[in-house]
Amino acid sequence: MEFIELKNVFKVYKNGVSALADVNLSISKGEFVFIIGQSGSGKSTLTKLLYREEKPNRGSVFVGNINVSKLKNGNVYKLRRKIGVVFQDFKLLPKLNVYENIAYPLESYGMKDSEIREKVLKALERVGLKEKIRSYPNQLSGGEQQRVCIARAIVNEPKLIICDEPTGDLDPKISKEIMDVLDKINREMDSTIIMATHDREIVNRMKKRVVCLHEGVIVSDKKKGSYVQNENA
Amino acid sequence: MFKMRMLRICRKSIKDAFKSIFRNFSLSMASISCTAVTLILVAVAILVTYNVRSITNDIEEVLTIVALVDQNATEEEVEALKTQINDLENVDAEKTTYDTTTDIKESLSKDDDIKEILEILDDFKLESAFVVHVKDVRDITDTAMEIEGFDKVSRVKYGESLVNKLVSMFDIIKNACIVAVIALILVTAFLIANTIKITIFSRRQEINIMRLVGTSNTVIKFPFLIEGFVLGIIGAIIPILLTIYGYAFFYDFVGGKLFTDLVVLVKPEEIIYITSLVLVIVGGVVGMFGSVNAVRRYLKI
Ligand SMILES: Nc1ncnc2c1ncn2[C@@H]1O[C@H](COP(=O)(O)OP(=O)(O)OP(=O)(O)O)[C@@H](O)[C@H]1O
Ligand SMILES: [Mg+2]
Numbered sequence: 001m002e003f004i005e006l007k008n009v010f011k012v013y014k015n016g017v018s019a020l021a022d023v024n025l026s027i028s029k030g031e032f033v034f035i036i037g038q039s040g041s042g043k044s045t046l047t048k049l050l051y052r053e054e055k056p057n058r059g060s061v062f063v064g065n066i067n068v069s070k071l072k073n074g075n076v077y078k079l080r081r082k083i084g085v086v087f088q089d090f091k092l093l094p095k096l097n098v099y100e101n102i103a104y105p106l107e108s109y110g111m112k113d114s115e116i117r118e119k120v121l122k123a124l125e126r127v128g129l130k131e132k133i134r135s136y137p138n139q140l141s142g143g144e145q146q147r148v149c150i151a152r153a154i155v156n157e158p159k160l161i162i163c164d165e166p167t168g169d170l171d172p173k174i175s176k177e178i179m180d181v182l183d184k185i186n187r188e189m190d191s192t193i194i195m196a197t198h199d200r201e202i203v204n205r206m207k208k209r210v211v212c213l214h215e216g217v218i219v220s221d222k223k224k225g226s227y228v229q230n231e232n233a
Numbered sequence: 234m235f236k237m238r239m240l241r242i243c244r245k246s247i248k249d250a251f252k253s254i255f256r257n258f259s260l261s262m263a264s265i266s267c268t269a270v271t272l273i274l275v276a277v278a279i280l281v282t283y284n285v286r287s288i289t290n291d292i293e294e295v296l297t298i299v300a301l302v303d304q305n306a307t308e309e310e311v312e313a314l315k316t317q318i319n320d321l322e323n324v325d326a327e328k329t330t331y332d333t334t335t336d337i338k339e340s341l342s343k344d345d346d347i348k349e350i351l352e353i354l355d356d357f358k359l360e361s362a363f364v365v366h367v368k369d370v371r372d373i374t375d376t377a378m379e380i381e382g383f384d385k386v387s388r389v390k391y392g393e394s395l396v397n398k399l400v401s402m403f404d405i406i407k408n409a410c411i412v413a414v415i416a417l418i419l420v421t422a423f424l425i426a427n428t429i430k431i432t433i434f435s436r437r438q439e440i441n442i443m444r445l446v447g448t449s450n451t452v453i454k455f456p457f458l459i460e461g462f463v464l465g466i467i468g469a470i471i472p473i474l475l476t477i478y479g480y481a482f483f484y485d486f487v488g489g490k491l492f493t494d495l496v497v498l499v500k501p502e503e504i505i506y507i508t509s510l511v512l513v514i515v516g517g518v519v520g521m522f523g524s525v526n527a528v529r530r531y532l533k534i
Contacts (some may be wrong), residue, residue, distance in 0.1 A: 051445070053445075073532070076448075077447045077448060077450070079526075080445060080446065091442050093442060104446065105448065106448075108237070108443065108448035152446065
């Protein structure tokens with residue numbers, strides 16, 4: 001079985017909106033995959049199924065041998081510790097500074113302080129934000145906050161990193177920097193990265209595998225190196 | 234290793250709990266005062282219940298049925314009567330005694346004045362009597378009537394019906410207090426749950442982020458648990474002080490008894506510490522339950 005497998009996945013929200021219909025997708029270890037599509041096409045929903053923020057109505061979702069769709073509520077944290085998630089709105093804890101934000105997950109797992117310190121510094125180095133270690137989120141620019149979010153996502157060295165429009169609110173130059181960071185992590189840490197985006201620029205430049213959603217259905221799945229031309233996002 | 238980990242998590246949770254109490258100071262104060270008010274009522278209810286029970290027991294000790302025996306009853310007949318009385322369900326056979334004429338005379342003679350009178354009235358006729366103790370003073374009338382119906386019983390005397398009424402009134406008070414205590418405990422739980430619900434509401438984003446980065450539900454719940462516990466304990470402080478000093482003051486003020494010598498209050502040292510303990514436990518446990526209940530709905534999905 002592949003690292004990630006979605007089989008005949010359907011997702012209908014409680015209000016009756018059908019977000020995904022009969023989605024089949026497999027992703028192997030170490031891949032970098034873009035999920036693209038128009039607004040409302042189900043990109044976020046697809047990523048949420050992977051870290052079990054949402055449950056499918058039908059079908060199964062496997063992430064590294066964990067049957068995510070069958071995971072009990074009380075055990076979700078076990079899955080989340082193996083996945084790093086990067087959000088468009090960063091989701092940093094406002095009362096904690098950069099160091100504390102990145103250290104927070106490890107602290108809550110009960111890791112030793114010395115070990116935490118080592119890992120946090122390493123993660124900060126990877127995203128290139130060492131000099132802002134004592135700043136609070138509201139003292140940082142969007143690009144810097146996103147780096148903190150990425151650092152937090154990679155601090156426990158997860159095998160899977162999920163990004164939902166990480167560059168959505170950033171200007172092209174900063175977006176490029178963020179993409180370079182993610183690309184580096186993909187290569188150096190050998191982490192699988194799944195990234196939902198509608199930034200055609202980035203997708204075209206990176207030349208990675210591209211999965212295209214339309215109205216909750218996968219309409220194309222182009223292998224690494226493809227060039228996206230007719231994306232009406 | 235696991236122990237160390239739990240220790241670290243506990244330390245952090247306790248720190249978080251106190252931080253949150255201070256950060257949401259006015260809200261914390263509100264729930265502490267509400268808890269304090271309800272716990273004061275709980276304390277009063279406990280003290281009243283305790284006293285009523287003790288007073289009822291005292292009354293039961295002194296309330297007896299005196300069954301006077303026919304003077305012409307033979308020894309066998311008295312013996313038969315004794316078995317009959319002791320076989321009654323409500324009769325406490327161990328405490329029930331049979332006082333013969335001589336017994337009574339003897340006990341009366343202990344008083345010098347009466348002794349003199351007795352000596353003057355040589356032909357003064359005393360009757361022998363059963364002094365019957367009952368198990369439940371509430372049924373004393375029925376038991377007395379039954380004994381009156383027995384052979385060779387000339388007359389039956391028992392405690393005033395007023396005392397009887399007092400006891401049943403006490404029963405009502407006691408039951409009302411128990412109901413009140415339970416109701417108040419539920420109210421306290423509700424108040425603390427609500428306070429924590431509000432503090433959680435402003436922190437649901439935070440909780441959501443914790444969940445997303447892989448913090449287990451137990452670890453997320455723990456600071457809230459501690460917070461509820463601490464709020465409950467702090468809420469119990471004033472009620473405890475009132476119990477300890479207030480009850481002692483009241484006790485001294487009324488001189489340890491109410492209205493008559495028959496109604497003796499429970500001594501402060503016998504009751505205030507156990508009541509305080511109950512208040513701490515009720516405050517803490519109820520606080521914990523309230524807060525865990527409040528946080529639970531944010532930990533789904
Ligand atoms: N929690 C929810 N409850 C109900 N409907 C939802 C919910 N989340 C998303 N939807 C609906 O499901 C569909 C897919 O939404 P989704 O967020 O996956 O789209 P998306 O591709 O990420 O869009 P965008 O590019 O705007 O972020 C949309 O029609 C949306 O309205
Ligand atoms: Mg989206």
